[in-house]
Amino acid sequence: MTRTRQTPTRRTLLKGGAALGAATILPTPFINHAWAQDVSYDGGVFDAEGATLNVGEWGGGWEEFVRQALTDDFEKDFNCTVNWDSSFPWFPKFVTQGAQNPVFDICNWNLPNLTQTKQAGDFFLTVEEIRENVPNADNCWDFAFASGAGVTWAYMPYVYAYRTDTEGGPVDNFRAFWEPRFSNKRGAYGTENGLMHAFFMATAKEFGEDQYDMQAAFQALEDAMPMKISEFTFNMLSLIERGEVDIAVHIEGEALSLKRKGVPMDVWLWDSRPILTQTKTISRYSDPVQKKLAFALLNRTLSPEFLNAFGDEFLWRPTNSEAKITDQLAEEGVENTADAVEAFWVPDWDFFVENKLEITDRLNQIFGL
Amino acid sequence: MTEAATTQAPPRLGRLGLQQSHFKWLLVVPLIIFFVIFFVIPVGLIFATSFNPPAIGQVSVTAEFTLENYLRFFSRSNYLMAAGRSVLLGVVVAAVTLVVAYPMAFVIANTEHPGRNTALLILVLAAMQLDMVIRLYGMMVILGDNGLINQMLMGLGLIGPEDPVQLMYNFLGVVLGLVQFSLPFMILTLMGVIRGIDPSLEEAARSLGASRRRAFFRVTLPMSMPGILSGSLLVFALSISSYIVPALMGGFRVGVLPIHIFQQVAEGARFQFGATIAAILFLLSAGAVAIYLKVGTRRSGGLT
Amino acid sequence: MERRISLPMLILAIAGFAYMLFPIFVVVLAGLTAGEFLTFPPEGLSLRWIAAFLQSEKYLSAFFFSFRLALMTMVVATVLGTAAALFLSRTRMVGRNAMRAFFLSPVVLPGVVIGYSLFAFFIATNMGISRTIWGLWIGHILYSTPYVIGTVGAALAAYDVSLEEAARSLGASPWRAFRKVTLPNIGQGIQAGSIFAFIVSFGQFEVSLFLSAPNSEPLPIAMYNSLRYKFDPSAAAAGIFAITLVTASVLLTNRLVNIRRLLERQQD
Numbered sequence: 001m002t003r004t005r006q007t008p009t010r011r012t013l014l015k016g017g018a019a020l021g022a023a024t025i026l027p028t029p030f031i032n033h034a035w036a037q038d039v040s041y042d043g044g045v046f047d048a049e050g051a052t053l054n055v056g057e058w059g060g061g062w063e064e065f066v067r068q069a070l071t072d073d074f075e076k077d078f079n080c081t082v083n084w085d086s087s088f089p090w091f092p093k094f095v096t097q098g099a100q101n102p103v104f105d106i107c108n109w110n111l112p113n114l115t116q117t118k119q120a121g122d123f124f125l126t127v128e129e130i131r132e133n134v135p136n137a138d139n140c141w142d143f144a145f146a147s148g149a150g151v152t153w154a155y156m157p158y159v160y161a162y163r164t165d166t167e168g169g170p171v172d173n174f175r176a177f178w179e180p181r182f183s184n185k186r187g188a189y190g191t192e193n194g195l196m197h198a199f200f201m202a203t204a205k206e207f208g209e210d211q212y213d214m215q216a217a218f219q220a221l222e223d224a225m226p227m228k229i230s231e232f233t234f235n236m237l238s239l240i241e242r243g244e245v246d247i248a249v250h251i252e253g254e255a256l257s258l259k260r261k262g263v264p265m266d267v268w269l270w271d272s273r274p275i276l277t278q279t280k281t282i283s284r285y286s287d288p289v290q291k292k293l294a295f296a297l298l299n300r301t302l303s304p305e306f307l308n309a310f311g312d313e314f315l316w317r318p319t320n321s322e323a324k325i326t327d328q329l330a331e332e333g334v335e336n337t338a339d340a341v342e343a344f345w346v347p348d349w350d351f352f353v354e355n356k357l358e359i360t361d362r363l364n365q366i367f368g369l
Numbered sequence: 370m371t372e373a374a375t376t377q378a379p380p381r382l383g384r385l386g387l388q389q390s391h392f393k394w395l396l397v398v399p400l401i402i403f404f405v406i407f408f409v410i411p412v413g414l415i416f417a418t419s420f421n422p423p424a425i426g427q428v429s430v431t432a433e434f435t436l437e438n439y440l441r442f443f444s445r446s447n448y449l450m451a452a453g454r455s456v457l458l459g460v461v462v463a464a465v466t467l468v469v470a471y472p473m474a475f476v477i478a479n480t481e482h483p484g485r486n487t488a489l490l491i492l493v494l495a496a497m498q499l500d501m502v503i504r505l506y507g508m509m510v511i512l513g514d515n516g517l518i519n520q521m522l523m524g525l526g527l528i529g530p531e532d533p534v535q536l537m538y539n540f541l542g543v544v545l546g547l548v549q550f551s552l553p554f555m556i557l558t559l560m561g562v563i564r565g566i567d568p569s570l571e572e573a574a575r576s577l578g579a580s581r582r583r584a585f586f587r588v589t590l591p592m593s594m595p596g597i598l599s600g601s602l603l604v605f606a607l608s609i610s611s612y613i614v615p616a617l618m619g620g621f622r623v624g625v626l627p628i629h630i631f632q633q634v635a636e637g638a639r640f641q642f643g644a645t646i647a648a649i650l651f652l653l654s655a656g657a658v659a660i661y662l663k664v665g666t667r668r669s670g671g672l673t
Numbered sequence: 674m675e676r677r678i679s680l681p682m683l684i685l686a687i688a689g690f691a692y693m694l695f696p697i698f699v700v701v702l703a704g705l706t707a708g709e710f711l712t713f714p715p716e717g718l719s720l721r722w723i724a725a726f727l728q729s730e731k732y733l734s735a736f737f738f739s740f741r742l743a744l745m746t747m748v749v750a751t752v753l754g755t756a757a758a759l760f761l762s763r764t765r766m767v768g769r770n771a772m773r774a775f776f777l778s779p780v781v782l783p784g785v786v787i788g789y790s791l792f793a794f795f796i797a798t799n800m801g802i803s804r805t806i807w808g809l810w811i812g813h814i815l816y817s818t819p820y821v822i823g824t825v826g827a828a829l830a831a832y833d834v835s836l837e838e839a840a841r842s843l844g845a846s847p848w849r850a851f852r853k854v855t856l857p858n859i860g861q862g863i864q865a866g867s868i869f870a871f872i873v874s875f876g877q878f879e880v881s882l883f884l885s886a887p888n889s890e891p892l893p894i895a896m897y898n899s900l901r902y903k904f905d906p907s908a909a910a911a912g913i914f915a916i917t918l919v920t921a922s923v924l925l926t927n928r929l930v931n932i933r934r935l936l937e938r939q940q941d
Contacts, residue, residue: 059890060899061907064731085804085887086898089635093883096428096793120425190621191632228538229621234900238506241712243515261710357639360632364447369624397760400753400776400818407811408779408787411794415786428793469692472685479678487927494919496693497872499700499912500896503711506703507696510713552693557868558824561861565831581679595830599823606780606819612879627783635785635882647786654781655774662770 039288041295043135048080051289053297056104059086062314069309074300080293091117099123102283106294109279110194111147115349116356124149124281133295136302136320141338143275144319146346150281153301154316157275157344158198159267161240161255162247171268174206177247178224186227187236187248191363194276195233199249200359201347202274211347214355218362229367240265251276253315256332273343278316419645428640438645448646451624454540456653458625459609462547463601466555469548470600471593474559497553505617508546512536538620546618547611551604558603562596563589598665602658609654626650701916704909711906726910735895736911739875742806742891746813746874751867753814754821761822762829773826777819784879788812792883809884809891813874820873821866828862875915 057066063086071082085104091113093103099121109117117123127145131137137144137151144152162171168181177186189196200221201211208216228245230236237258239245255267280301282294300306307318311326318325318336325336334340352359417430419438442448477493480486499507511517514533522528536542566589574584612627621628626646633643699713704722706715726732761773779787791812795803802808832855840850856863878893885894896908 054887058898058901060731060895060897060901061729061905062898064729083887085885086890087882087885087894088898089882092428092634092640092789093792096796116425190616192635231616231621232502232901235502235506235617238509238711241710242509242513244509244513258710261708364624364629364632367624368622369447369451369628393760393763396756397772400757403753403814404776407791407794408815411790412782412787414794414797415790429797469685469689472682473689473693475682476678476686483927487923491920491923492690492694494868494872494923495916496697497876498915498919499697500876500893500908501878502897502900503700503908503912504696506711507699507713510699510703511696549693549696552689554820554869557865558827561824561828561859561865562831564861565828565858585679592831595827599827599830602777603780603820603823606777610781610783612783612785630783631785634789643786647782651778651782655778658774658777658781659771662774 039133039291039295041133041292041299043299045077046292046296048078048289048293050079050081051293052081052083053106053290053293054083054085054102054104055297056085056090056107058088058108059084062086065310065313069313070300070306071297074297078293078296089113091120094123095120099283100285102285105283105286105290106297107281107283109150109281111152111277111279111346111349112194112197112352114147114149114279114281115353118147118149119350119353122284125284127151130282130295130298134299134302136299139322140302140319141321141341141344143341143344143346147277147279147349150279151298151302152277152279152319152346153298153307154278154310154318155275155344156251156253156316157273158195158202158270159250159252159255160247160270161237161250161258161265161267163240163243163263163265165264166246170266171247174202174270174272176268177249178220182247184226184228185244185246186224187239187245188221188224188227188229189236189249190229190231191360191367191369193231195249195251196363197349197352197359198274198276198347200363201352202270202272205272212351214359214362218366221363222366225366252317253329256315256328260328273345274347275344277346415640415644416648416651417644418641419648421641423639423641425639438642439649441642442645442649447624448629451626451629452649452653454623455609455625455627455650456657458540458543458547458615459605459654459657461544462551462608463605465544466548466551466604467597467601470552470555470559471597473552474556474563474596477556478560478563493553493556501550501613502617504550505546505614508549508618509537512542512545537618538622540619540623542618542620543615543623543625546614547608550611550614551607554603554607555600558600559593559596562593566592594665598662602661605657605661606654609650609657626653697916700909701913704906704913706906709905711909722906722910723913726907726914729907732892732895732907732911735890735892736914738889739892742810742813743871743875745810746817747867747871749810749814750817750821750870750874751863754818754866754870755825755863757818758822758825758829761826762834773822776822779815780819784816784877785882787816788880788883791815804884804886806886806889809881809886812880812884813877816877816880817870817873820869821863824866824869825859825862828859828865832858 055071057063063084067082067084071084074080075082090103090107090109094117097103102123127148127150130151131145134151140151140153143155146152160171160177162176164170166181166185168179171177176182188199200217203220204213204217205211207213207220228239230239230248233250233254236245236248236250237254240248241258241263250267252267252269255265259265259267280298282291282298286294302320304318304320304323307320307323308326310316311318311324311329315326315328317329317334321336321338323336325334414430418428420434420436421427421431422433422435422437473493477486477489480489509516513519514535516536518536519528519533522534523530528534536545570592571584571588574588575581579587609625610627612631615623615625615628616631619625626649630643630646630650633639633646702715702718703711703713705718705720706712707719707721708716757776761769766772791808792803795801795808800808802811836858837850837854840854841847845853876893877891878897881891881894885891890898892911896911899905900908
């Protein structure tokens with residue numbers, strides 16, 4: 001790989017926009033920036049006088065729940081309207097509209113995509129700027145701030161989901177995935193799936209010197225072929241359920257939900273303890289009222305009341321130390337204490353994004369795409 | 370034969386016909402305008418970025434010209450293979466769908482009983498109502514390693530329990546999935562055409578001593594040509610541009626161009642290269658369609 | 674005059690129907706499960722997931738949004754596409770095949786390319802329709818019209834233009850000749866084309882990805898989003914609901930058509 005990576009600055013983006021749109025993108029002035037710094041929020045309720053807050057977050061059943069548990073009341077309390085958009089992916093939308101004209105005031109992300117966007121321009125407030133204005137962030141575990149551009153409010157550890165009705169006994173180590181008994185019965189994901197990205201980094205760490213040892217990961221993944229590659233975690237669950245796959249890269253809550261259903265399977269938490277995260281960012285160039293509302297909404301997202309309700313519904317773990325682990329997870333021995341969360345880490349997504357092109361290319365080769 | 374009908378229009382209509390030919394354009398001008406504004410320009414601008422140097426997050430056209438993206442595409446065997454596989458997939462799926470759909474369309478078109486006819490039509494329409502992702506779940510239940518077909522074969526002792534027939538997670542799986550998806554489209558296109566064929570023509574052929582089989586292959590089938598051409602073009606286009614079916618039925622092991630485009634565009638790291646692949650897919654399809662129309666038109670004696 | 678269907682033809686057709694419908698049957702059964710998850714065979718039969726779907730404000734509003742969008746798309750695509758197909762069948766212009774191929778070309782591009790191109794275009798030109806139902810509508814029309822042109826074109830090609838010309842030469846106005854002679858003959862093609870336009874729009878995921886508007890997501894996007902986070906049979910339930918709706922509407926249209934025929938006959 002000899003390509004030089006060009007991280008576009010705001011200026012090249014604007015220049016490009018001008019070339020395409022005959023300067024029509026330019027009118028949004030830089031003035032915003034001056035006021036943007038002035039907004040502050042202290043955790044109280046205020047009257048937004050009917051303002052509209054643009055939110056980017058997952059849809060479907062997720063939206064239905066979050067609206068009922070969070071934003072419906074939020075709209076009433078703050079006298080505002082939430083404009084909800086769930087048509088992922090966000091990254092091309094942010095980049096196309098430009099940092100000055102943010103698509104969303106507050107947006108929920110998977111970290112690889114968030115990092116990609118963060119590296120492409122001055123889109124988001126920094127962790128420090130958010131922490132000053134979001135009181136509930138003070139109670140969060142350290143890894144909630146690992147992205148540098150937002151606050152992680154929920155997470156799930158990565159696991160292997162494996163069938164227990166096959167020979168060879170339970171899975172108890174990371175390299176079990178490579179055992180011959182799982183040949184063509186191993187489940188992993190396509191190159192654009194965040195779980196695959198994390199699996200790649202964890203594999204580098206296991207087989208190489210550290211998470212940055214890409215060559216070791218490529219070799220290990222090549223050795224793991226033939227695998228069954230899926231695109232969604234949901235689809236992977238049905239592959240496990242149907243016995244098409246005997247071991248799969250997965251995340252705790254979803255995999256456990258399949259186990260509770262009575263499928264002969266179990267989960268094994270990767271001993272290196274990487275996590276999949278849900279992280280919310282606030283856009284730097286949003287208008288002041290929207291920005292203040294975004295602080296308030298993030299603060300409520302991080303409140304124990306919402307996190308508890310959310311955990312009960314979707315089995316995610318909260319990052320707030322004051323929040324509870326839902327009963328279903330607690331039965332499996334999950335706790336929300338400093339000791340219990342100490343080992344969790346977030347892969348270095350900046351490194352991953354910088355090398356994404358090469359990684360995608362090599363994975364394509366390995367999969368035979 | 371319609372060609373002939375137009376050329377032999379009664380001379381009496383000549384003057385009127387000229388006026389009509391200007392009037393005629395009104396039929397197509399709205400769509401041309403719509404296509405130019407919302408298709409040619411937007412897609413053209415995106416294609417233009419394929420001549421820009423790759424830059425992550427850069428979305429719009431710049432003045433820097435380069436062939437780097439095209440060189441990259443043509444210097445990698447996996448992209449070339451994917452291009453070949455895409456075209457092959459389109460051709461195979463169109464052919465298989467045609468062969469499977471024709472008898473179905475023929476039966477529906479010739480079922481006179483109104484109740485039965487409606488029932489068959491409902492079945493065809495029902496087959497189109499399921500979301501793709503969930504429909505592919507149904508395919509997996511049937512075709513998977515532990516699917517119903519393999520279980521049946523194992524139960525009959527035809528194959529060993531550890532030795533399932535690979536009906537999906539490969540090229541075959543993608544073809545099977547796309548054929549299932551395309552069947553209703555082909556049937557509905559063929560149905561109208563077959564119904565329009567005058568049965569007395571076939572009767573005439575038979576009364577002249579042709580066997581039923583011969584009458585079908587010499588009369589009915591050639592007369593269905595417009596539907597065959599049109600339907601197979603649609604199915605070809607559907608197959609060559611499909612992302613979700615190759616992704617799920619091919620288990621991410623069957624590389625086709627839409628998967629590569631999705632990788633580059635939807636996640637958006639590299640619009641320039643994504644645009645390059647899209648442009649190549651577009652040119653390949655255009656080429657295939659052009660050849661097909663040329664051959665097909667000659668065979669059927671004029672498509673229009 | 675009825676053509677007899679030969680036995681080999683019938684057998685092939687039955688096999689074809691089995692192939693087309695078996696996966697649908699599997700999903701419908703799985704969606705009628707009494708259990709928590711999508712499984713086959715289902716764990717007992719119940720209508721709980723259908724009921725859940727009908728009670729979900731989110732899914733229902735997405736369903737009706739998609740329905741409305743598909744209707745809007747169908748109307749425009751059918752009118753534009755039928756007109757263009759008529760032109761293509763009547764012209765002897767050089768390059769009419771090229772034009773036909775041109776109108777077909779949106780379909781050969783993956784939907785995500787069309788969707789993204791339009792999204793970037795709307796923003797660059799500041800048209801104010803990016804991420805609104807209008808922008809989404811434009812994308813869907815673009816992607817649906819080729820199907821109408823294809824099917825109507827096929828019907829027109831099979832139909833003998835001299836019939837209309839005969840009517841004209843007998844003194845019928847062009848419009849009357851078209852309405853009384855051509856239209857009934859290509860009606861099946863137009864009907865099939867409009868059904869395609871509706872269904873392509875209703876099931877459209879990739880084109881909508883970049884164009885869909887806040888607060889009103891089309892059903893396939895709602896489904897996909899939901900399947901990412903919850904492994905439940907509501908997507909199958911939505912399909913069952915759609916199948917029921919289609920069946921009802923076909924039966925209803927047939928009934929209406931029959932009544933109209935009856936009335937016409939009485940007038941004669």
